[in-house]
Amino acid sequence: xxxxxxxxxxxxxxxxxxxxxxxxxxxxxxxxxxxxxxxxxxxxxxxxxxxxxxxxxxxxxxxxxxxxxxxxxxxxxxxxxxxxxxxxxxxxxxxxxxxxxxxxxxxxxxxxxxxxxxxxxxxxxxxxxxxxxxxxxxxxxxxxxxxxxxxxxxxxxxxxxxxxxxxxxxxxxxxxxxxxxxxxxxxxxxxxxxxxxxxxxxxxxxxxxxxxxxxxxxxxxxxxxxxxxxxxxxxxxxxxxxxxxxxxxxxxxxxxxxxxxxxxxxxxxxxxxxxxxxxxxxxxxxxxxxxxxxxxxxxxxxxxxxxxxxxxxxxxxxxxxxxxxxxxxxxxxxxxxxxxxxxxxxxxxxxxxxxxxxxxxxxxxxxxxxxxxxxxxxxxxxxxxxxxxxxxxxxxxxxxxxxxxxxxxxxxxxxxxxxxxxxxxxxxxxxxxxxxxxxxxxxxxxxxxxxxxxxxxxxxxxxxxxxxxxxxxxxxxxxxxxxxxxxxxxxxxxxxxxxxxxxxxxxxxxxxxxxxxxxxxxxxxxxxxxxxxxxxxxxxxxxxxxxxxxxxxxxxxxxxxxxxxxxxxxxxxxxxxxxxxxxxxxxxxxxxxxxxxxxxxxxxxxxxxxxxxxxxxxxxxxxxxxxxxxxxxxxxxxxxxxxxxxxxxxxxxxxxxxxxxxxxxx
Numbered sequence: 001x002x003x004x005x006x007x008x009x010x011x012x013x014x015x016x017x018x019x020x021x022x023x024x025x026x027x028x029x030x031x032x033x034x035x036x037x038x039x040x041x042x043x044x045x046x047x048x049x050x051x052x053x054x055x056x057x058x059x060x061x062x063x064x065x066x067x068x069x070x071x072x073x074x075x076x077x078x079x080x081x082x083x084x085x086x087x088x089x090x091x092x093x094x095x096x097x098x099x100x101x102x103x104x105x106x107x108x109x110x111x112x113x114x115x116x117x118x119x120x121x122x123x124x125x126x127x128x129x130x131x132x133x134x135x136x137x138x139x140x141x142x143x144x145x146x147x148x149x150x151x152x153x154x155x156x157x158x159x160x161x162x163x164x165x166x167x168x169x170x171x172x173x174x175x176x177x178x179x180x181x182x183x184x185x186x187x188x189x190x191x192x193x194x195x196x197x198x199x200x201x202x203x204x205x206x207x208x209x210x211x212x213x214x215x216x217x218x219x220x221x222x223x224x225x226x227x228x229x230x231x232x233x234x235x236x237x238x239x240x241x242x243x244x245x246x247x248x249x250x251x252x253x254x255x256x257x258x259x260x261x262x263x264x265x266x267x268x269x270x271x272x273x274x275x276x277x278x279x280x281x282x283x284x285x286x287x288x289x290x291x292x293x294x295x296x297x298x299x300x301x302x303x304x305x306x307x308x309x310x311x312x313x314x315x316x317x318x319x320x321x322x323x324x325x326x327x328x329x330x331x332x333x334x335x336x337x338x339x340x341x342x343x344x345x346x347x348x349x350x351x352x353x354x355x356x357x358x359x360x361x362x363x364x365x366x367x368x369x370x371x372x373x374x375x376x377x378x379x380x381x382x383x384x385x386x387x388x389x390x391x392x393x394x395x396x397x398x399x400x401x402x403x404x405x406x407x408x409x410x411x412x413x414x415x416x417x418x419x420x421x422x423x424x425x426x427x428x429x430x431x432x433x434x435x436x437x438x439x440x441x442x443x444x445x446x447x448x449x450x451x452x453x454x455x456x457x458x459x460x461x462x463x464x465x466x467x468x469x470x471x472x473x474x475x476x477x478x479x480x481x482x483x484x485x486x487x488x489x490x491x492x493x494x495x496x497x498x499x500x501x502x503x504x505x506x507x508x509x510x511x512x513x514x515x516x517x518x519x520x521x522x523x524x525x526x527x528x529x530x531x532x533x534x535x536x537x538x539x540x541x542x543x544x545x546x547x548x549x550x551x552x553x554x555x556x557x558x559x560x561x562x563x564x565x566x567x568x569x570x571x572x573x574x575x576x577x578x579x580x581x582x583x584x585x586x587x588x589x590x591x592x593x594x595x596x597x598x599x600x601x602x603x604x605x606x607x608x609x610x611x612x613x614x615x616x617x618x619x620x621x622x623x624x625x626x627x628x629x630x631x632x633x634x635x636x637x638x639x640x641x642x643x644x645x646x647x648x649x650x651x652x653x654x655x656x657x658x659x660x661x662x663x664x665x666x
Contacts, residue, residue, distance in 0.1 A: 014055040014070045018551060021050035023098035029056045029067065032547035034482055038067040045069065047127040049134075050099040051076025051160075080104060080121050080136060081154045083145065084113035093121050093136055096154055096652070102127065102134040109138070118142040118150050120157060148373065148570050151651045152257070152563060159559035160552075161255050163262050168243040173266040176237060176273055180281040184236065185306055186530035191286060192308040195335060196230055198276055199394050202314040206263075206275045208232045208505040210284070210309045211397050213338045222293035225342050229401040230307045232274040233283040234504035235514040236529060238265065249545075252552035254506035257563040258365035259372045263506070270505050278312040283529070285514055287401050287501075291342055295349025300404045302517060304529035318393065319386035340389075343396035350399070353494040354451030356458065358471050363600055365567045375571040378599040398502045399493065405517065406497030410487060412524075414516050415542040417509045417549065419498045421481040421490040423449055428477035434623040435473050439466050439639065448477070451494035466639030472585060483509050483546040483553070485539060509549045512542070565654040568601045572649040572656045579661060584640045587620050587627055592636065594644060594658060603656035605644065610660050636663070 017029035017038065025042040027050070038058040046069055048054055053074040058067030077100075082093040084106060091106040091113055106113060107124055121136035143150040156163060165173075196210040210230045217223030238245050248264050255262040263270045276282045284307050290299035311332060320326035321336050328336070361380035368374040402419070409416035429445035436443045436457075441464055447453035454474065461470035478492065483500075490498040501517075504510035515534035522528040523536070537545075582603075586593040591607040607627075611617055616631040627636045636642075641664035648657040 014057050016073060017054060017056050018076070019045075019048050019050060019052045019054050019069075021045070021099045021101065023101075025101060029054060029058075029069075031056075032551070034484060034550070036065055038065045039063045040067060040069065045101075046072075047129060047132065048072055049075070049077055049102070049126075050097070075123075075126060076160075078123055079139065079157055080123065081118055081142065081157050082121065083118055084109070084115050084138070086112075086115065093119070097158055104134045104136040107135050107137050113138055114141050116144070118145050118154065120153075146651050148566070148651065151566050151654070152259075155559055155562045155566065156255075156262070159555045159562075161251070161262055161556065161559055163260075165266050166243070166247060169247045169266055172243050173268040176268045178272070180283060180306065183530060184283055187304060187527055187533075188283070188529055189286070189303045189305040189527050191228070191230070191284075191305045192281065194228060194307065195311075196228070196276070196307050196309045197311040197313060197332075197335065198278070198309055199313045199315060199318055199390065202316055205261075206270045206505050207277060207309075207312065208234075208274070209394070209398065209502050210276045210307060211339060211394065213335070213342050215338060216290070224293070225291045225338070225345075226288060226299075227291055227342050227397060227400070228286055228288045229397055229502065230276065230284040230286045230305065231401070231502050231510075231514075232276055232505060233285050233304060233514070233529065234265070234269070234274045234511050235285075235518060235534060236283050236304075237269055237273055238511060240515075240534065244269070248508055248511065249548075252508040252549050253556040255556050255559055257560060258375075258567045259367060264508065265505060274505050276307070276309050278309045281306055281308050285501075285517070287404055289400060289404055291345055291400075293345065295345040295347075295352075297346075297400060297404060300408070302405070302408060302521065303527035304518065304521070305527070315387055315390040318390035319384065322389055323386045336393075339397070340393050343393045346396040346400050347392070350396075350494065351455070354453075354455050355494045356451055356454045356492040358458065358475055359462065359468070360471055360475060361600075363564050363568070363602075365564060375567055378568055378571055378601055380600045402498055402501050403493075403495050405501045405513065406487075406495065406499040408517070408520070409499055410497045412520055414520055415485060415537055415539040416487075416499055416516050417483050417485060417512050417542050417546045418487045419481060419490060419500045419509070420484045420486070420488050421492050421498075422479040422488055423491055424454070424477045424479060431623055432473045432477045435625045435638075436470060438621075438623060438625045439464070439470065439637075441470065448474075451491060466637075468583070469585070469639040472638075483549040485542045485546050508552075509545070512537075512545055516542075562654055565602070566651060568599075569649045569651050569654055569656055571599065572601060572603075572646055573651075576646050576649060579643055579645050580658075581664065582642050582644045582658070584636060584638050584642065586638060587624055592627065592660075594642065596644075601656060603644075603646075603658045605658050605660050609657075613660060640664075 015031045017031045019027050019029055021027040027040040029038040038056050048069055055070045056067045057070050058065045080095050082095040085094050091109040093104045119141050120139045122139045124137050125135035127134050142153050194212045196212045198207040198210045212228040214226045251264045254264045284305050286305040288301045289297040321333050364379050364381040366377040368376050429448050433443050433445040443457055461467045487497055489496050499513050500510045501513050518528045518534050519536035522533045580596045582594040582596045585595050592605040594603050616629045618627045618629050620627050625638050643661040644658040645661055647659050
């Protein structure tokens, strides 16, 4: 399928968009259809607030697309956090978020709000004209500012994530059955005789997928295999129109923070009836695929089923068996090795197609087991080679299941919410080519318009002295994955069609996919489970869900990233004055972005401080690779190793600042 980056046309009518306000007073409207953002200058915001859903009219300008707000569709914020202050006789709330440009007035402040404490306030009145007031009422006190607990709650509120479930949701959850009922088995395939097992992190509490593989033929020669991927049938328990479903659609995703998980579904579902625990009957959607020695899949069969997982394993246990040092039974060892062979076939096929794999480790916050408020270390999330191989075993099977369902959706023209990933941006690829050449690696940007071209570039970057920087530039050039009913394929996976299907406990788009697929199975005479089977949604409903899912995914990812940054700042507060080895990861208008080797913490060297220390002005080259001193020609380059000193760590800003000490290489 042809892919193209979406743009806006000056002749388009008003577009629905989410408003993202800059503290400086201007804003960008991000269209829900994924097209190019629209610049809204200072003075044209009217009564709109950051996070509001608006319609905008736009036209081409030297800033890309410029526009104005036509109509306010939906308010995005219902609550604010901040510190109450008394100005004259009026109590106001000083918002923590600088994107809130109004100074809200407190209503019914009583004898005096807790001045100096951070509070959560509910918005009771939105301005209807620019001179109107924004009124708020204190809901609860969070605590003193600049503490880990208070700042963590602020992040959740800023991103619209509620750590508590409403009473109506909890009441419904109490009615969830404790075991599979006989009526639940109607319209299902009985697969309880298959040796399914789950493989998850050692501390996992919910198991939304289980796997099983059968060897078809003699093991003395390469034979076909049949892989079964079972995914918890969440749609059986979470019905449209219920309080649980309304809340899940509002949340869209589970959030995973350093010290806790905030689930999309209440515990009775996520950790019990929708968790494929061992030695219990569980309802599932199962997709089965025949895999030949070349990794090609055929004979795909999807159905509602009942399974009975025989074993719960951790990635560490599987890794030990793959190294030959485990303690499982011979039968379990054989099953693991057969699963690994199936995954190897699928992986080889993906790589031949050109699947892209970026080598960019994430940050892992290590907390004290006895005291979760105490941060023991911050490390890269790289696992050992054997544990990574165990993770990949499951990942390959999940990717194959998602692709198989994507193919079903395309073949039968279903109103599906696809997971899409467009071509890399052409201008960003030109910048990448320029940056790579500066770092000593020539690349044709046109060749990076195909997955195989990107794969080859990353392979060359792997052995390059500044390979990590090249991987980062490639990431910045890539489009952002999103949800859409307009299937443009998945560039990074080199996949023609891809549907998130395997995690309906923690992702609402997967739950929507299950409903669409059940409706298709009923229509085509397949096994769709007991009545009532979900109705096939209208395309417009799927489009609206795709747009909301993309927005909530970004908000959830931002909350997870901000929370890690908060914990990193808290960890570094006790290390001010210490010196660390670091690597330059990028440059911005404010200064130099760096990453410490150990602890694995991001930070910044402010350019103003650098210029004062070095006694000269610095200028950033156009391709963003080098910062060069105007007088001396002294250059700092992405990938350079530095010695730095920690000088400030702010919980409220979630930032760590460093001073430049010396350059270690480059």
